Amino acid sequence: MRAAQVKAIGDLPEPVELDEPAPADGQALIAVTSAALNPVELRVAAGRMPGAIAPYVPGLEGVGTIITSSTLPAGTRVRFENDLPGFGKDGALREIAVAEETALLELPSSVDDSTAAAAGVVGVTAELAFRLAGMQGEERVAVLGATGGVGQMAVQLAAVREAGSVVAVGRHRPRLDWLRANGATASIDLTEPADLTEILIKAAGGPLDVVVDALWGAPAMDAIEALAEGGRLVNVGNTAGTEVELPLQAMRKARSSVVGLSSGWTPMSEKLDAYRFVIGQLAAGAIELNVDRVPLESIGSAWSRQAQFPHTKIVVSLV
Ligand SMILES: NC(=O)c1ccc[n+]([C@@H]2O[C@H](COP(=O)([O-])OP(=O)(O)OC[C@H]3O[C@@H](n4cnc5c(N)ncnc54)[C@H](OP(=O)(O)O)[C@@H]3O)[C@@H](O)[C@H]2O)c1
Structure with a gap:
C-alpha cells in the first residue's frame, strides 16, 4: 500500500510502501481517495508539538469508500477524521486507512471527494x-x-x-x-x-x-x-x-x-453535526472551496507549500 510517512520529527513526509492496517473493534477500513493538509500537522511533524513520535503516517482527515464497517455497507462514500497523527497513531495519508466508526459521515453524491476532504477541519x-x-x-x-x-x-x-x-x-x-x-x-x-x-x-x-x-x-x-x-x-x-x-x-x-x-477538543458528535451542515451548504452551491489536488508523490513539496500559506486547500490524491 502506498502512503506518506514522516520518518523522523523535523523531516518532510515522503511516499513509502507500507503494510495495510487492520481495523480494531469499532473501526472501519477505508479505501482512501483524498486527504487534506492542515497547519496543525505541520507543527507536529516539525517538532513544535511536544510528544510526537516518528515514524508515522500523517493525515488528520480523509475521504474514501468503506471496505469493511459494522455500521455502513461496503462501497459507501464517507468522510472521516482521525485523532491527530504522530502521537502513537497513523492518519489518513495512505491508500487504506482505519477510522473510528463514530467518526464516519456518509457523503452526498453531489459533492466530489476532493471538495469533501477539503471542507472538513476548516469548515x-x-x-x-x-x-x-x-x-x-x-x-x-x-x-x-x-x-x-x-x-x-x-x-x-x-x-x-x-x-x-x-x-x-x-x-x-x-x-x-x-x-x-x-x-x-x-x-x-x-x-x-x-x-x-x-x-x-x-x-x-x-x-x-x-x-x-x-x-x-x-x-x-x-x-x-x-x-x-x-x-x-x-x-x-x-x-x-x-x-x-x-x-x-x-x-x-x-x-x-x-x-x-x-x-480537536470538541466532541465528535458536535463536529459531525457541523460537517453535515457544511456539506449541505456545498451541495446546495451556497459556498465554495478553492481546492488544489496533488498526487501522493508530491507530498514533500505540497507540505512545504502548505507552510507558505497557499490560500487554497491542498488535497492529496491517493488514487
Ligand atoms: N482551533 C481549531 O480547531 C483550528 C482548526 C483549524 C485551523 N486552526 C488554526 O487556525 C489557523 C488558520 O488555519 P488555516 O487552515 O486557515 O490556515 P491557512 O490556510 O494556512 O491560512 C492561514 C492564513 O494566515 C495568514 N497569515 C499568515 N501569517 C500571517 C501574519 N503574520 N499576519 C497576518 N496574517 C497571516 C495567511 O493569509 P495572508 O497571506 O492573506 O496573510 C494565511 O492564508 C492556524 O493557526 C491553524 O492551526 C485551528
Missing part, C-alpha cells in the same frame, strides 16, 4: 465558531485571517447565516477580491497601514458583533476594541502572534468576550 472549525458565538442573522461579522482555509469558510458561512455585514481581513489581495465575490461585504488589506479598529467599524457599518479570529496578536487586539455591546471574538488560531494584551477597559465597557475554540 467544521468555522461553523463551530459561529455556533459558539451564538451568531444571529443581521449581526456584523469580521473574519481575521480570511484568506486562509478556515477564514474562507467563515466568510461564506457568515453570509449563509445572513450576517448584516461580513468583513474579510487578510493580506493576500487576490483572495480578498475572491471573498468579496463570495460573501464578504467588505475587505481590509492588513498590509496597508491604518487604524484597524477604526476601519473595521467603518467597513462593517458599525461595531462588530462577532469576530472569527485565526490570527491573534495585534489584529485580534484591534478587533476586540471594535466589538459592540455583547460582542464575541472566537479565537481559533494564532498565525499572526502568540501574545495579546487584552484591552480590558474596552471589554468591560462593551461587556464583550473572547472565547477559545479547538475542534
Whole structure:
C-alpha cells in the first residue's frame, strides 16, 4: 500500500510502501481517495508539538469508500477524521486507512471527494465558531485571517447565516477580491497601514458583533476594541502572534468576550453535526472551496507549500 510517512520529527513526509492496517473493534477500513493538509500537522511533524513520535503516517482527515464497517455497507462514500497523527497513531495519508466508526459521515453524491476532504477541519472549525458565538442573522461579522482555509469558510458561512455585514481581513489581495465575490461585504488589506479598529467599524457599518479570529496578536487586539455591546471574538488560531494584551477597559465597557475554540477538543458528535451542515451548504452551491489536488508523490513539496500559506486547500490524491 502506498502512503506518506514522516520518518523522523523535523523531516518532510515522503511516499513509502507500507503494510495495510487492520481495523480494531469499532473501526472501519477505508479505501482512501483524498486527504487534506492542515497547519496543525505541520507543527507536529516539525517538532513544535511536544510528544510526537516518528515514524508515522500523517493525515488528520480523509475521504474514501468503506471496505469493511459494522455500521455502513461496503462501497459507501464517507468522510472521516482521525485523532491527530504522530502521537502513537497513523492518519489518513495512505491508500487504506482505519477510522473510528463514530467518526464516519456518509457523503452526498453531489459533492466530489476532493471538495469533501477539503471542507472538513476548516469548515467544521468555522461553523463551530459561529455556533459558539451564538451568531444571529443581521449581526456584523469580521473574519481575521480570511484568506486562509478556515477564514474562507467563515466568510461564506457568515453570509449563509445572513450576517448584516461580513468583513474579510487578510493580506493576500487576490483572495480578498475572491471573498468579496463570495460573501464578504467588505475587505481590509492588513498590509496597508491604518487604524484597524477604526476601519473595521467603518467597513462593517458599525461595531462588530462577532469576530472569527485565526490570527491573534495585534489584529485580534484591534478587533476586540471594535466589538459592540455583547460582542464575541472566537479565537481559533494564532498565525499572526502568540501574545495579546487584552484591552480590558474596552471589554468591560462593551461587556464583550473572547472565547477559545479547538475542534480537536470538541466532541465528535458536535463536529459531525457541523460537517453535515457544511456539506449541505456545498451541495446546495451556497459556498465554495478553492481546492488544489496533488498526487501522493508530491507530498514533500505540497507540505512545504502548505507552510507558505497557499490560500487554497491542498488535497492529496491517493488514487
Ligand atoms: N482551533 C481549531 O480547531 C483550528 C482548526 C483549524 C485551523 N486552526 C488554526 O487556525 C489557523 C488558520 O488555519 P488555516 O487552515 O486557515 O490556515 P491557512 O490556510 O494556512 O491560512 C492561514 C492564513 O494566515 C495568514 N497569515 C499568515 N501569517 C500571517 C501574519 N503574520 N499576519 C497576518 N496574517 C497571516 C495567511 O493569509 P495572508 O497571506 O492573506 O496573510 C494565511 O492564508 C492556524 O493557526 C491553524 O492551526 C485551528
